[in-house]
Amino acid sequence: MAVEHAWARETEEVLEALGVERGTGLSAAQARRRLRRYGRNRLRETRRRSAWLILLAQFKSLIIVLLGVAAVLSYAFGDWLEGTAIVAVICINAAIGFATEIEAVRSMEALRRMGRVTSRARRDGRLAEVPAESLVPGDVVLLEGGDLVPADIRLFEASRLQADESALTGESLPVGKAAAAIAADTPLAERGNMLFKGTSITRGSGEGVVVATGMDTELGRISSLVAEAEDETTPLEKRLDRLGRKLVWVTLALTAVIAGLGLAKGHDLLLTLETSIALAVAAIPEGLPIVATIALARGMRRMARRNTLINRLSSVETLGATSVVFTDKTGTLTENRMCASLLALARGEVALDPARGLLLDDRTVRPDDLPGLAQALRVAVLCNNASYDGPGEGPGEGPGEKGGADAQDGEDGDAGDGGGSRGTGDPLEVALLAAGALGGFTREGLAATLPEVREEAFDTETRMMATFHEQDDGCLVAVKGAPEAVLAACSRVVDGEGETPLSAQAREEWNGRVKRLAGQGLRVLALAHKTVADRSAPPYEDLALLGLVGLLDPPRAQVREAIEATRAAGVRVVMVTGDQILTAKNIAKAVGIAHDGVRTAEGRELKAPEDLSDEERERLLDVSVFARVSPKQKLDLIALHQAAGEVVAMTGDGVNDAPALKKADIGIAMGRRGTQVAREAADMVLKDDAFASIVEAVAQGRVIFDNIRKFVVYLISCNVSEIASVALASLAGLPLPLLPLQILFLNLVTDVFPALALGVGQGGPGIMRRPPRPQGEAIITRRHWLAIGGYGLFITVAVLGSLAAAIHGLGLHGREAVSISFLTLALAQLWHVFSMNAKGSGLLRNDITRNPYVWLALLLCLGLIAGAVFLPAAARVLGVVPPTGNGWLLVLGASLFPLAAGRIFKRMARM
Known part of the structure; x- marks a missing residue:
């Protein structure tokens, strides 16, 4: 500055x-x-992700790196077909991820509204139109x-x-x-x-x-906080990274052990290297990156159809792990518009309901049914400079989308009333015109019989506004303003007896009503009038009090139901706002975040996280409503909850929300009302501004994680069976049951399609009736590793058993015997998909058997296996010989054994 x-x-x-x-x-x-x-009066633009950066990000996974190493080794040992197949997998995965994320970037760009802002400034003693960015x-x-x-x-x-x-x-x-x-x-x-x-x-x-100007403005300082806030690695990225590290060490250890044992036993060097490569290929779930990317991309597109844009694929799953949602109040929980909700008169309080009209004790009344009601509504319309065009189509659809902050630095916007009712001017006055319209009063109608002849504008000293309107017996003076100012200017009150003196006791009662309404978080205005002889009379003397108007920024439709749904899913909702505490508490109660005993806190009570005692930290973690909070304090609150092990989502639409949106595990911005700064900082944008969409997004996140877990267990248990089959055969002196290219065929073809089917499942009905996962919980827990070991063991027994039976029972050798073990493994892995049903589901009717993609995947894989066996070119490349009739019976019987054994194991282990 x-x-x-x-x-x-x-x-x-x-x-x-x-x-x-x-x-x-x-x-x-x-x-x-x-x-x-x-310098120029503009903010530093947020560095947008270029297409190259998005493409390069597809290759940073450890599993992808491991696949790259396997491809290099394959090329090094002359296995060009195998190396090329692995490179193809890497490229396909990158293409899917890139296409999906670049689509999200383009969708975000479509939200940008371009324009040019100019200002009127004095230059050289003359008024001139100066581009805003040229101001100094x-x-x-x-x-x-x-x-x-x-x-x-x-x-x-x-x-x-x-x-x-x-x-x-x-x-x-x-x-x-x-x-x-x-x-x-x-x-x-x-x-x-x-x-x-x-x-x-x-x-x-x-x-x-x-x-x-520029970055020295308050807006610029907040923009700097956005730049300083670090992008958080999502929980899914962390989990996949940990899994990739484990696979790296497992692969290196197995390769080294098998190579060492082979050389120690005097095995042929080329055979030992071939076996080691086969193990390395078997240890890597080549299909995992593709399946994970497609599962996330499908979830992303499913959410896009519900007006929710996701910036990063991995953010989709993170929503499912969310345990705390920090939400802004204005424009997120509320409509960011003023609405007159009640009119307190001497003889009762009238509710102002846009749908039902004027209500007294929940029954509809007309303006003439209650003393003072018609006069109060008339004053609300007369003492007014706004215009009103009727009720809008709902929040965010009228002219009042939050455009002011969006339009900074080269964007246009509309600073209207927020959308719920159409009008221009002061939002309070638009709300008063809407209230008058419920009683049939309009400015145009009243102007015909009560033309305005004088106005006393509102000023900060009188805290009142008055208009004079010509009538037959002089002038009607209509007054509105701060209750304490209007009450001080009143000597009378309109009640059932006409106008009666405003006694000291009555004045005290009215003051009590003002405090009660303000305590409910309402903005309170007082209305009064009088008749004078002519327009020269003083406006603020000897007034007759008509009543009080209570105004509020109303909660958005369906917010309460959405918050109840998040609570049922074990997700806390915490309000964090810059507004005053009373308003925040009452909105929190209205939408179901808070109740009478809930803990609240104001910004002045907050310290930096490092300065908090354990007791203060525990108290803040239990607070549900934070008021008068600065952008920096929002960052501290998010860090405090993240340090406590929470996965934090932050919703918001204003510039003041942007740093917190970036700091949170998931930043959720509003697309219509949201400022450009907020949208660019967020991971997710609600195009329809519907808070309720968050519930659907959380549910989709949970479904996606469950699907990821299922196909990871499926893929790794298949890989374990391949590793165990090759390793045990090598140690036992048996011929290799699988060749490296056969393993690659299984991993890229017959494993991938069933895994894909698992990845696009719809999820169970109870997905939102369970608490969120613990933040540190791995994709594969100890229970899942036990299942992987069990499934892998059963398939290995089937593979080695079929190999031994082929050699000793059917008298087969070489490629003929290996073909039996290869086909047994291929079919056993296909049937293995039916072991992935949800815990407690039925044997024949469950989430797997009801998934049409599973049956499609099985048919496709059976066709591919048939092609690999019966097409001469494919059979020659893979080294497969079609079995005889007895060979097929052996393959079919051995391949069904793991499914039956797995079912028994699953029931006994209660998995």
Whole structure:
């Protein structure tokens, strides 16, 4: 900032420090010099992932690296066909992952809204249209309703000026602005003499001097936090990395042991190397990267059809592990628009329901049914400068999508009311017009009989607004404003007896009602009127009180049901907002996050994580509502929960949410209301802004992880059987039951398609009725390794048993005997897919037998195996000889043994 603590200095002092005259502004020469000194008024663009980086990221998995090593070894020993097949696998996997992620990048680009922002600034004593990015500290800028704030500006003149700062601070209501200096330690959200880059003007006009541009603005500082926040490696990436490391060591150990034993026994060197390569190939689940990528890509596309964009494939699964969701309030849980919810009159409180109209004790009433109701609604419409076009189509579909902060730095936007009702002007006044419309009052209709002849604009001293309207017996004065100000100006109250004096006791009762409504998190306005002889009468004397209007930013539809569903799934929802505590608590109660005994905390209570005691840390981990929280404190809260072992998702739509979106394990931004900064920082974007979509995303994440676990167990148990078959045969002096190219055929063909079928399963009905997985839980737990060992043992027994039976029972040797063991293994691995059914499911009707892709995979694989046996060219490459009738019976019987043994084992182990 060119002037430190500009808000705490008088305007003359600020202008002097910047070397500028208020009436003339900067000269063209001064502007050029300062532009060279401070740089252009724009934020550093977030570094976007290029196509090359996305492509290279597909090769960073340890399993892919291991496959690359196996390919090099194959080429080194002259196995060109085998090496080429492995390279093909690597390329196919990379192509699938690249195509899916680049599609997400293009979808994100489609959300960008391009435009050019200009500002009115004084240059050389004249008003000029200056590109926003050319503004410099010292420029004198003029702003009015509808303008976007191009830089951080210290006001020296403000007329009824209000700004929408929700994208920056989280405050849902427009903030009134004035020019007077304030204390140096005033929080950002309360700096009433400052306008901030990325916000928008909702009403009034003002003039001020630019004190900070580009990365020196408050928006720029938050942008820096986004850049500093490190991208977190997702749990799936960590798990696959750990699995890859284990496979590396297993492969190296097995290869070394078998090679050493072979050489020690005096085996032929070439045969020993061939066996070692066969083991290395068998140890690597070549199909794992492809199946994992396709499973994630399918989940990603399934979510895209539900208006949810995912930036990284691995983020899909991470959603399923989410244990805590941090959610912003404004625009995420609420609609980011004001709505009049009740009208408190002397004789009762009338609920204002957009669907049902005016309700008293849950029954519909007309304006004339209750004393003061018609007059109150009339004043709400008359004392008003907004326009109202009727109810909107729902949150985010009207003109008020949060565009102010989006439009900073070269993007356009609309600073409207947030979408729920169509109108322009101050959101509070639009809400009052909507309330009047429920009673049949419109500005156009009233203007015909009560034309406005004078207005007393709202100002910060009186905290009231008045309009004078000509009528037969003089003028009707309509007044609205802060309850304490209006009550002080009232001497009478409208009740069932007409107008009665406002006694001290009645005044105290009304003050109590104000406190009660404010305690419910409502913004409260008072309405009053009087009749005077002419337009010259003072507006704020001897008023008759009509009632109080309670306004709120209403919860979004279906949010409560979505939060209940996340709680049923064992996922905590925590509200983190920059708004005040009372408003936050009441919205939290309305949507089901909080109840009366729930713990809350404000930003001033928070310390850096390293400064917290164990007791303070435990207390903060139990808090469900955080209010008045800064962007930096959001980062600290996420780090605190991550350190406690939680997988954290963060939802948000404003610029103030962006650093936390990037820091969280899963950042979830809103597509319609979300600012560009927030969308680029997030892992996931809800195109329809529906919080309820998160529940579906969590469910899909869990289904995907379960599917990944199933096909990993399937693939590795198949690989274990191959390793064990080759290793045991080698140690026992038997001929190799499988050749390296046969192993590769199994791993790339007959294993992959059943694994793919497992990877696209739909999941069980109870997926959202169980708690999330522990963060550190591996893809393969001890229980799963036990299952892998058991399944692998049964298949190995079948393979070696069929080989021995072929040699000693059928008198087969060489390729004929190896063909029996190869086909036994191929079919046993196919039938093995039926052992992957969910725990507790039926023997014949379960998630596997109901999966049509499983049956399709089996038919396809049987066809490929038949081709490998009966097509001469394929049989010659693979070294396969078609068995005789007895050979086929041996193959079929031996291949079914592991399935039957596995079923018994699974039931006994309760797996």
